[in-house]
Amino acid sequence: xxxxxxxxxxxxxxxxxxxxxxxxxxxxxxxxxxxxxxxxxxxxxxxxxxxxxxxxxxxxxxxxxxxxxxxxxxxxxxxxxxxxxxxxxxxxxxxxxxxxxxxxxxxxxxxxxxxxxxxxxxxxxxxxxxxxxxxxxxxxxxxxxxxxxxxxxxxxxxxxxxxxxxxxxxxxxxxxxxxxxxxxxxxxxxxxxxxxxxxxxxxxxxxxxxxxxxxxxxxxxxxxxxxxxxxxxxxxxxxxxxxxxxxxxxxxxxxxx
Amino acid sequence: xxxxxxxxxxxxxxxxxxxxxxxxxxxxxxxxxxxxxxxxxxxxxxxxxxxxxxxxxxxxxxxxxxxxxxxxxxxxxxxxxxxxxxxxxxxxxxxxxxxxxxxxxxxxxxxxxxxxxxxxxxxxxxxxxxxxxxxxxxxxxxxxxxxxxxxxxxxxxxxxxxxxxxxxxxxxxxxxxxxxxxxxxxxxxxxxxxxxxxxxxxxxxxxxxxxxxxxxxxxxxxxxxxxxxxxxxxxxxxxxxxxxxxxxxxxxxxxxxxxxxxxxxxxxxxxxxxxxxxxxxxxxxxxxxxx
Amino acid sequence: xxxxxxxxxxxxxxxxxxxxxxxxxxxxxxxxxxxxxxxxxxxxxxxxxxxxxxxxxxxxxxxxxxxxxxxxxxxxxxxxxxxxxxxxxxxxxxxxxxxxxxxxxxxxxxxxxxxxxxxxxxxxxxxxxxxxxxxxxxxxxxxxxxxxxxxxxxxxxxxxxxxxxxxxxxxxxxxxxxxxxxxxxxxxxxxxxxxxxxxxxxxxxxxxxxxxxxxxxxxxxxxxx
Numbered sequence: 071x072x073x074x075x076x077x078x079x080x081x082x083x084x085x086x087x088x089x090x091x092x093x094x095x096x097x098x099x100x101x102x103x104x105x106x107x108x109x110x111x112x113x114x115x116x117x118x119x120x121x122x123x124x125x126x127x128x129x130x131x132x133x134x135x136x137x138x139x140x141x142x143x144x145x146x147x148x149x150x151x152x153x154x155x156x157x158x159x160x161x162x163x164x165x166x167x168x169x170x171x172x173x174x175x176x177x178x179x180x181x182x183x184x185x186x187x188x189x190x191x192x193x194x195x196x197x198x199x200x201x202x203x204x205x206x207x208x209x210x211x212x213x214x215x216x217x218x219x220x221x222x223x224x225x226x227x228x229x230x231x232x233x234x235x236x237x238x239x240x241x242x243x244x245x246x247x248x249x250x251x252x253x254x255x256x257x258x259x260x261x262x263x264x265x266x267x268x269x270x271x272x273x274x275x276x277x278x279x280x281x282x283x284x285x286x287x288x289x290x291x292x293x294x295x296x297x298x299x300x301x302x303x304x305x306x307x308x309x310x311x312x313x314x315x316x317x318x319x320x321x322x323x324x325x326x327x
Numbered sequence: 328x329x330x331x332x333x334x335x336x337x338x339x340x341x342x343x344x345x346x347x348x349x350x351x352x353x354x355x356x357x358x359x360x361x362x363x364x365x366x367x368x369x370x371x372x373x374x375x376x377x378x379x380x381x382x383x384x385x386x387x388x389x390x391x392x393x394x395x396x397x398x399x400x401x402x403x404x405x406x407x408x409x410x411x412x413x414x415x416x417x418x419x420x421x422x423x424x425x426x427x428x429x430x431x432x433x434x435x436x437x438x439x440x441x442x443x444x445x446x447x448x449x450x451x452x453x454x455x456x457x458x459x460x461x462x463x464x465x466x467x468x469x470x471x472x473x474x475x476x477x478x479x480x481x482x483x484x485x486x487x488x489x490x491x492x493x494x495x496x497x498x499x500x501x502x503x504x505x506x507x508x509x510x511x512x513x514x515x516x517x518x519x520x521x522x523x524x525x526x527x528x529x530x531x532x533x534x535x536x537x538x539x540x541x542x543x544x545x546x547x548x549x550x551x552x553x554x555x556x557x558x559x560x561x562x563x564x565x566x567x568x569x570x571x572x573x574x575x576x577x578x579x580x581x582x583x584x585x586x587x588x589x590x591x592x593x594x595x596x597x598x599x600x601x602x603x604x605x606x607x608x609x610x611x612x613x614x615x616x617x618x
Numbered sequence: 619x620x621x622x623x624x625x626x627x628x629x630x631x632x633x634x635x636x637x638x639x640x641x642x643x644x645x646x647x648x649x650x651x652x653x654x655x656x657x658x659x660x661x662x663x664x665x666x667x668x669x670x671x672x673x674x675x676x677x678x679x680x681x682x683x684x685x686x687x688x689x690x691x692x693x694x695x696x697x698x699x700x701x702x703x704x705x706x707x708x709x710x711x712x713x714x715x716x717x718x719x720x721x722x723x724x725x726x727x728x729x730x731x732x733x734x735x736x737x738x739x740x741x742x743x744x745x746x747x748x749x750x751x752x753x754x755x756x757x758x759x760x761x762x763x764x765x766x767x768x769x770x771x772x773x774x775x776x777x778x779x780x781x782x783x784x785x786x787x788x789x790x791x792x793x794x795x796x797x798x799x800x801x802x803x804x805x806x807x808x809x810x811x812x813x814x815x816x817x818x819x820x821x822x823x824x825x826x827x828x829x830x831x832x833x834x835x836x837x838x839x840x841x842x843x
Contacts, residue, residue, distance in 0.1 A: 127503060129499070129503060132499065132502065134426060134427060157507055158505070159505075160502065160503055160504065160505040161504070161505035164503070164504075165503040167496065167500065167503075171496040171497060171499070171500045172500075173497060173515055174497075174518075174519055183501070183504060183506075183514070184504040184505065184506075187501075187504060187505065187510050187514065188505060233500070236504070237504070260624070263625075264624055264625070283691075283692055286689065286690040286691065286692070287626070287690060287691055288625075306690065307686050307690065310686075310689035310690055311686065311689045
C-alpha cells in the first residue's frame with residue numbers, strides 16, 4: 071500500500087465500495103495520491119479501473135442505479151457529501167476519454183467551451199487561455215492558423231490533444247485520463263505520453279491504461295486492480311521490477327489477463 | 328455441383344432481385360409523376376395572377392382563391408406557434424430529463440397513441456372543446472389549436488429521435504467540463520440536432536396545410552366576403568375549398584378548373600416547403616459540421 | 619520525421635553521466651596509485667582505498683538504474699544495446715577499481731621507498747602510463763561514441779601484455795642481484811600482473827563500446843579485428 075507520511079495527499083479513496091445495481095464493482099478500495107504525481111491504474115478488462123477513475127469526478131452519477139459508499143476526497147473535501155456542488159467539482163477535475171470526443175464546433179470554440187460554460191465572458195481572456203491551453207497540449211503550432219476550422223478536420227491524435235487542451239483550459243488541478251491513447255496510432259501515443267510526462271509538474275494525473283508498457287513509461291505509481299479489488303499499489307519502479315503479489319507479477323509478465 | 332454453377336446461380340438471383348427493386352423504385356417515381364402530371368396539366372390553365380390574388384366570384388366559377396391561401400397560411404402560423412414550442416420542449420424533456428422506467432415508457436406510448444388518432448376525431452374534439460365549451464367559436468384560434476394538437480405528437484417524436492441520434496459521448500464530455508444539463512442541451516445537443524428537428528418541423532407544416540378534417544368543424548368556411556382580421560374570425564382554407572368546389576357549390580362543372588388550380592397550389596406549397604426543409608437542413612448541417 | 623527528446627532519452631543520458639563519473643573516480647584511483655608508488659606516499663595510497671567505497675556505490679546505483687530502465691521502458695535496438703553495454707562496463711570499471719585498490723594496498727604494506735632501479739627494469743611506470751592512457755581513451759570513446767578510438771585500445775593492450783610477459787624474467791634477474799628486496803620485488807610483480815588485468819578490463823570495455831554502437835560482437839574473436 072502507499073505510505074504517505076510526509077505529504078498530504080491530493081486525492082484519496084478510503085474503503086470505497088461501488089455497486090451497479092446488484093453488481094459489486096468496487097470492493098473496499100483504499101488508495102491515495104500525492105500532488106504532481108502520475109498514478110496509473112492497470113488491470114484486465116472489467117476489473118473496475120475505469121469505474122474507480124470516474125469516482126473522482128462523480129461521473130458514475132450519470133449511470134443509473136449506481137450506489138457508492140466510503141470516502142472519496144479531493145483537496146481535503148469529501149466529494150460525495152451532500153453539500154458538494156458537482157459542477158464545481160468537475161471544474162477542478164479535467165477528464166479525457168478513450169475515444170476523442172471534440173464538440174462539433176471550431177477548434178477555438180472547443181477549447182473555449184469550458185470557460186464559457188463557467189461564465190467567463192471577456193474575449194481577450196478567453197483568447198489567451200485558449201492559446202495557452204493549446205500550447206500546453208502541444209497542439210498550438212499545428213492549429214494556430216486554423217482555429218476557426220472544425221475540430222473534426224483534425225486527425226485522431228490531434229483531436230485527442232484538443233480534448234486535453236479543452237480539459238486544461240479551465241485550470242483543473244487533477245486530470246483523469248481513461249485510456250487516452252488506446253484509440254491512437256503509435257506516434258500519436260508517444261506524443262501523448264510525452265505530454266503527460268510534462269504536465270505532471272503542474273497537475274496530478276490519474277491514468278487508466280491497459281497497456282502496461284505505457285504505465286511503465288509514464289507513471290510514478292501504479293495500482294493493479296483485479297475483479298473490483300485493489301491488489302497492489304506501489305512505486306512503478308518496484309511494481310515492474312519486484313511486485314509483492316504473485317497475481318500482480320502474473321499480470322505484468324503477461325501470463326494472464 | 329461445381330463452383331461455376333453455384334456462382335452463376337448466385338449471380339442470377341442477385342440480378343433478379345436487383346431488377347425487382349429497380350422496378351419498384353421506378354414505379355414509385357412513376358406514380359408520383361403521374362399524380363403530379365395530372366394535377367399540373369389540369370390545374371395549370373387555372374393559374375394566373377388573378378387566380379392567386381383575387382377573391383372568388385360568380386359562385387366560384389371565376390375569380391381567385393386568394394382568401395383560401397391567406398387562410399391556410401394563418402392556420403399554419405397558428406398551429407406552429409402552438410405546437411412547435413410545446414412539442415420541442417416536451418421532446419427535450421422526455422429524452423433528456425426523464426429517467427428510463429415506467430414513466431418514460433408511458434409518455435412515449437401516449438405520444439404514439441396520440442399520433443395514431445384519426446384526424447376527424449381531432450376535428451370533433453376541437454369542435455367540442457375549443458369551439459363550444461371554451462366558446463372560441465369557429466375561428467382561427469380553434470382551428471390552429473386543433474391542427475396543433477394533430478401535429479404535436481409528430482413534433483415530439485421528431486425532436487426525440489433527433490436528440491437520440493446525438494451520441495452520448497458529447498453530453499458526457501460536456502458534463503465533465505462542469506456544464507449543467509441545461510447548458511449541455513443548449514450549447515451542444517440542441518445545435519447538433521437542429522437540422523433534423525427543423526426538417527421534421529417543416530414536414531409537419533406541410534401536413535398541416537393539407538389536413539381537411541380537423542378544420543371542418545373548427546374554422547373553415549366556404550365563402551367569406553372579407554379577409555379575417557382577428558383570431559376569432561372564421562377563415563377559408565385550401566383543402567376545404569378544394570373539397571367544397573368539387574362536391575357542392577353552385578356550378579360543379581364550371582368550377583372544376585378552379586378545383587384543379589386549388590389542388591395545384593396546395594401541392595406547390597407542400598413541394599416548396601419540402602425544398603425549404605432540404606435547404607435549411609443543409610445550411611444548419613454545415614453550421615454544425617457533423618461527421 | 620523529427621526525433622523527439624523523451625523521458626527515456628533523459629534516463630539514458632543520466633546513465634551515461636553516472637558511468638562517466640564512475641570512470642573518473644576509477645581513473646583517479648589508477649593515477650593516484652602510480653604517484654603513491656613513485657613518491658611512496660602512503661596517504662595518497664589510503665585515499666585510493668577510501669575512494670573504493672564511492673566506486674562501489676556507483677556500481678550498485680548503475681545496476682539498479684539499468685534494471686529500472688529495462689523494466690519501465692523496454693528499450694530496443696541501440697537503446698537496448700546501450701543499456702546492456704552499460705551494465706557490463708559498470709562491472710568492468712568496478713573491477714578496475716578493485717585492482718587499483720589492491721595496488722594501493724601493496725604500497726601501504728611496504729615501509730620504505732621502492733628501489734628506483736627495480737621500478738625501471740620492471741617498466742612499471744610505463745605500464746601505469748599505458749593503463750591510464752587506455753582508460754582515458756576508452757572514456758573518451760564512450761562519451762563521443764568513437765569506435766575508431768575504441769579500436770586503438772586492442773593494440774595498446776598488446777603492449778601491456780608484452781611488458782607483463784617480460785616481467786617474471788626481469789624481476790627474477792633483479793632478485794638475484796638484490797636479495798634484500800625480495801618482498802618489494804614480489805609486490806612489483808603482483809602490481810604488474812594487476813595492471814595487465816586493468817588493460818584486459820579496459821579492452822573488454824572497448825568491445826562493449828563497439829557492440830553498442832555498431833552491434834558487432836568482438837568478444838572471443840581472432841586478433842585481427
